[in-house]
Amino acid sequence: MADSRLILDRAKAILKLNPGFRVLVQTDQAQIRSFFCGALGNAAFYLDEMPVTEGEAVIHKTLDRNRLNFSQTLLSVVLIASDCRHVLLTSSNVSNWVVFFRGSDQGIELF
Structure with a gap:
């Protein structure tokens, strides 16, 4: 897994150059989401509709919903x-789909 601090530092650098930007935090881990939202404050947001897990639980095994x-x-979200x-991406299936639908690697940074 990528170092969250490296991603955070890069997000802060982007925000410094683009003060009006906001950061969509998308992860299935509650502790990672809290880390980024806490560090970025009002510049960060996430979609409540996306569930998160804690610890080692994987999201597809914890879904109670449809x-x-x-x-x-x-x-x-993708x-x-x-x-x-x-x-800013880590290596994952969701990241692969984000790049696929984007149609290019322009503006993509992989950690």
Whole structure:
């Protein structure tokens, strides 16, 4: 897993150059989401519709809700992320889809 501090430092550098930007924090881990939102303050946001887990639990094994609804929401987040000016990614299936829907690696940074 990528070092969250490296990603945070890069996000802060982007925000410094673009003061009006906001950061969409998308992760399935509650502690990572809290780390970024706490460090970035009002510049950070996330979508409440996306569930998160704590510890070693994987999201697809903890869903109590309809998997179709989850899949539709996840696809929506992927499409939103693929349209952002800057996208900071770690290596994951979701990251692969973000780049696929973006259509290029322009503005993509992989950690």
